[in-house]
Amino acid sequence: MASERKIAANRLNAKKSTGPKTWLGRARSSHNARRHGLSLSVSADVRYSVEIEKLARKIVSVSKNRPTIELARQVAEAETDLVRIRQARLSLLEHNGGMNNVSEEVLEQLDAIER
Numbered sequence: 001m002a003s004e005r006k007i008a009a010n011r012l013n014a015k016k017s018t019g020p021k022t023w024l025g026r027a028r029s030s031h032n033a034r035r036h037g038l039s040l041s042v043s044a045d046v047r048y049s050v051e052i053e054k055l056a057r058k059i060v061s062v063s064k065n066r067p068t069i070e071l072a073r074q075v076a077e078a079e080t081d082l083v084r085i086r087q088a089r090l091s092l093l094e095h096n097g098g099m100n101n102v103s104e105e106v107l108e109q110l111d112a113i114e115r
Helices: 004-016 023-029 046-060 066-095 104-114
Strands: none
Touching (some): 046 066
């Protein structure tokens, strides 16, 4: 367990850590987690909406049941997310010369993509 002195120092440091102060700094930091675009919800991405709808209709076939269609849409979104992750992983590997040339940094990037 941390000492009272350590806890006080942590609290003091936390008060100093308030993030970016300028508009430009906030704009830049807002994209920190979006290096590969996988943090964006697939349902929010217009490029995938038609594909998701087609796959959902294919899954439910001719059903008009609203809850069934919604479940199929969720399955289609999950499938599309998996495809995007696999594509990002493959792209990263190809960019770095294939599996034989994988560095520690690339392995860390792959780990981040798969989380």
